[in-house]
Amino acid sequence: MSKQIKVALIGNPNTGKTSVFNQLTGLNQKVGNYPGITVEKKEGVCKLPRGIKAHILDLPGTYSLNATSLDENVVIELLLNKSHKDFPDVAVVISDVENLKRNLLLFTQIKDLKIPAILAINMADRMDRKGISLDIELLEKKLNTKIALVSSRKGTGIDTIKELILEYRKLPTEPCVNASVIDKDYFENLQNAFPDQELYKLWLVITQDVNFVQLNRHTIPDTSSFNTKSRSELKRLQQKEAICRYQFINGTLKEGYKVDAGAAKGLRASLDRVLTHKVWGYVIFFAILLLIFQTIFNWSQYPMDYIDELFASFSEWAKATLPAGVFTNLISEGLIPGIGGIVIFIPQIAFLFLFISLLEESGYMSRVVFLMDKGMRRFGLSGKSVVPLISGTACAIPAVMATRNIENWKERLITILVTPFMTCSARLPVYLIIIALVIPDKRFMGLNYQGLMLMALYLIGFITAVGSAYLLHKVMKTRTKSFFMVEMPNYKVPLLKNVALTVLEKTKSFVFGAGKIILAISIILWFLASNGPSDKYANAEEIVTEKHRGQDISEEDLNTEIASYQLENSYIGIIGKAIEPAIQPLGYDWKIGIALVSSFAAREVFVGTLATIYSVGSEEESTIKNRMAAEINPVTGGKLFNLASGVSLLLFYAFAMQCMSTLAIVKRETNSWKWPMAQLILMSGFAYIVALIAYQVLK
Amino acid sequence: MKTTIAHLKRGEKGIIKDISIDNVPVKLFEMGCLPGNEVELLQVAPFRDPLYLNINGSFFSIRRETALLIEIEKLNETRAL
Structure with missing residues (x-):
């Protein structure tokens, strides 16, 4: 295979960079992480004419080469390091024809690094409507580059980019702005101190530390000895640099870029008037949320039921077809239900990301951030935490994945940590059965107690999430300076291809990222529940x-009683009995203990486990309920499920981190076991204490 | 008292005069928030925070605390056609 041309796509956010990437690579793309950090790395292969291929790297969106976030830092680290394996042969700078002035700032910086650069001017389809006309030839001359006029929406100009990539060796590499004019003496000294290095690169290295502290940049020349200027002097120079660049850009565009002022502001102003309105803005946002969560619940129910049945029958089929034995049991009872337990989440994840990417693509999400920022900031969260938190009421897994949009790491981490407190749909079966058991079905002033209790549990979840966010905000030290600036992009009709690729990519990252851990734990749990150390387990049937x-x-x-006896004598049963002393003060017996341990796989397993252990043949809710209602507490002699133990259990499930899938996704999103373990210990510890207090007070 | 972006009313415009360099991030300069450029306040969220601006043709919102660091001169024109 011949050597591929290495191409980096660089551009401001909201310039349609990802659309261009999708157009260039199609489905030949993969999404991973940069080593050690949770910044998404998108790369793909593009076929060029004459059988040559290009490796395309879609770098995170950035406004300039001065990093203020981990994402942006990836771009700078790469462009400053010529020996990096991904260092591009050619950079394609994507810009938006309507924001060309601002977009060119980044372009002039990249030119200063003497990297061959192609300028792709995107959204060309909007030029007519906005009354914009360009003199491409003149711009090419002034900017020392080749320009491709692109519409990723219409798919035009992509071939021009490909042609230009192919001919990248012919691109001029002279810079278009001489940044050193902002302080001649200083830059002269700098060059003399490091004669082997490029001047603009040196300047960037020096100023990076002003913007973004604490980084280990061992691959870049050490300039720490060269500190002849104070921080604020450097910053003054940076401002001068920006002014200098804009002067050049304004001069260039004056001749090559014309806007017919007759074409008014149009859509933006009229939509913003409603969507960011003090009252209507919120009304519309909550209406949209309501619509989204109604559809997630309703639509995903059908595929989820189908997946459930499919895997159940597949498991039965495997059991019937394969020769009986340990290996068959592993497949039919461990592996298949384990995979089923991963696949079942796909509908919810896919639907949530369908809506989120529609909101993102249309430009509406920035308006939500604008509306919600002030309220959320009090709790150490950001305007962008709203969607993950509310998604948490469906399922914490897609919700944690949805935090990726939050640039500020601290705000993102806090959002990830508190989202599992939101009442997810898996808690619902547990809540419903216990509420039905212990809360009287009576009315007070027309309000049903059971309904009130359920609502109270949802409220408790939300208050705990926000309250713990506040505590974390106070406790956690900020590593990077937090700064809020959200671009308000133009409203656009979402591109279906981009939406579809986002959904596909998020689903894949769940299945292959968190899925492995979920599968491993569910097989362990299966093993513990279907094996026992003593003869009692092996001979359950005879006994x-x-x-x-x-x-x-x-x-x-007889069979259900055998199953119950087996479960009691399995490893998990033994664990349940072993933890009985610890959970007795909470009002639980060892049977509930078993259900607690096994529902770590997923909360709703609680009901199924109790059904097995009480040897109720069916999972029919009323049957289990009657059986549970008759259960006697061996210590007190009273009913096992009374108000005290019931409320204690409800609170335990409200707070405890009883979900291995969430732990797995948090591990994936934070790239370390530290945070999921902290969640497990803190949430479950808190749950234990609250449940203990509740039981002891109500007893 | 200095007039800053935070003192603009909705729909009002100003010209940026001075920026508290030490406290304003470089990112804002690069967005076009530089002395001499025009700023228009398009929308304010409840409690007058954040502020939605158009500076030099770029549309973005910043928090009030940042807006207070950017001094402007109000343009009190009634733009007639």
Whole structure:
């Protein structure tokens, strides 16, 4: 295979950079992470004419080469390091025809690094409507480059980019702005101190530390010895540099870029008047949220039921077809349900990201951030935390994945850490059955107690999430300076291809990222539940059959009792019994203990486990409920599920980190086991204490 | 008292005069927030924070605390056609 041309796509956010990337690579793309950090790395292969291929790297969006976030820093680290394996042969700078002035700032910086650069002017389809006309030839001459006029929406100009990439060796590399004029003496001294290095690169290295502290940049020349200027002097120079660049850009565009002022502001102003309105803005936002979560609940129910049934029958089929034995059990009872437990989340994840990417692509998300920022900031969150938090009421897994839009790491981490407190749909079956058991079905002033309790649990979840965010905000030290600036992009009709690729990519990253951990834990849990150390487990069938010898008992009842006896004597049963002393003060017995341990796989497993352990044949809710209602607490002699133990259990499930899938996704998103472990210990510890207090007070 | 971006009313415009360099991030300079450029306040969120601006043709919102660091001169024109 011949050597591929290495291309880096660089551009401001909201310039349609990802659309161009999608157009260039199609489905030949993969999304990963940069080593050690959670910044997404998108790369793909593009076929050029004459059988040559290009490796395309879609760098995170940035406004300039002065990094203020980890994402932007990726761009600078790469462009400053010629020996980096991804260092581009050619940079394609994507710009938006309507924001060309601002977009060119980054372009002139890249030119100063003497990297061959192609300027792609995107959104060319909007030129007519906005009354913009360009003199491409003149701009090419002034900017010392080749220009491709592109419309990623219409798919035009992509071939021009490909042609230009192919001919990248012919691109001029002279810079268009001489940044050193802002302080001649200083730059002269700098060059003399490091004669082997490029001057603009040196300047960037020096100023990076002003913008963005604490980084280990071992691959870049050490300029720390060269500190002849104070921080604020450097910053003054940076401002001068920006002015200098804009002077050049204004001069260039004056001749090559014309806007017919007759074409008014149009859509933006009229939509903003409503969508960012003090009252209507919020009304519309909450209406949209309501619509989104209604559809997520309603639409994903059907595929989820289908997936559930499919895997159940697949598992039965495997059991019936394969030769009986340990290996078959592993496949039919461990592996298949384990995979099913991952696949079941796909509908919710796909639907949520369908809506999120529609909101992002249309430009509406920035307006939400604008509206919600002030309110969320009080709790150490950002305007961008709203969507993850509310998504948490469906499922914490897509919600944690949705925090990727939050640039500020601290705000993002806090959002990730508190989202699992929101009442997710998996808690619902547990809540419903316990509420039905212990809360009287009576009305007070027309309000049903059971309904009130359920609402209270949702409120408790939300208050705990926001309250713990506030605590974390106070406790956690900020590593990077927080600064809020949200671009308000133009409203656009979302591109279906981009939306579809986002959904596909998020789903894949869940299945292959968190899926492995979920599968591993579910197989471990299966092993623990279906194996036991003593003869009692192995001989369960004979022991139970012996006990009922001569009695009139149906085969079905006998089988459910065997299952119950097996579970009691399995490893998980033994764990349940072992933790009994610890959970007794909470009002639980060892049977609930087993259900607690096994529902770590997913909260709703609680109900199913109780069904097995009480040897109720069916998972029919009323049957389990009646059986649970009859259960006696061995210590007190009273009912096991009374108000005290019921409320204690409800609170335990409200707070405890009873979800391995969430832990797996948090591990993936934070790239370390530290945060999921902290969540597990803190949330479950808190849950224990609250449940303990509740039981002891109500007892 | 200095007039800053935070003192603009909705729909009002101003010319940027001076920026508290030490406290304003470089990113804002690069967005076009530089002395001499025009700024228009398009929309304010409740409690007058954040502020939605058009500076030099770029549309973005910043928090009030940042807006207070950018001194301007109000343009009190009634733009007639």
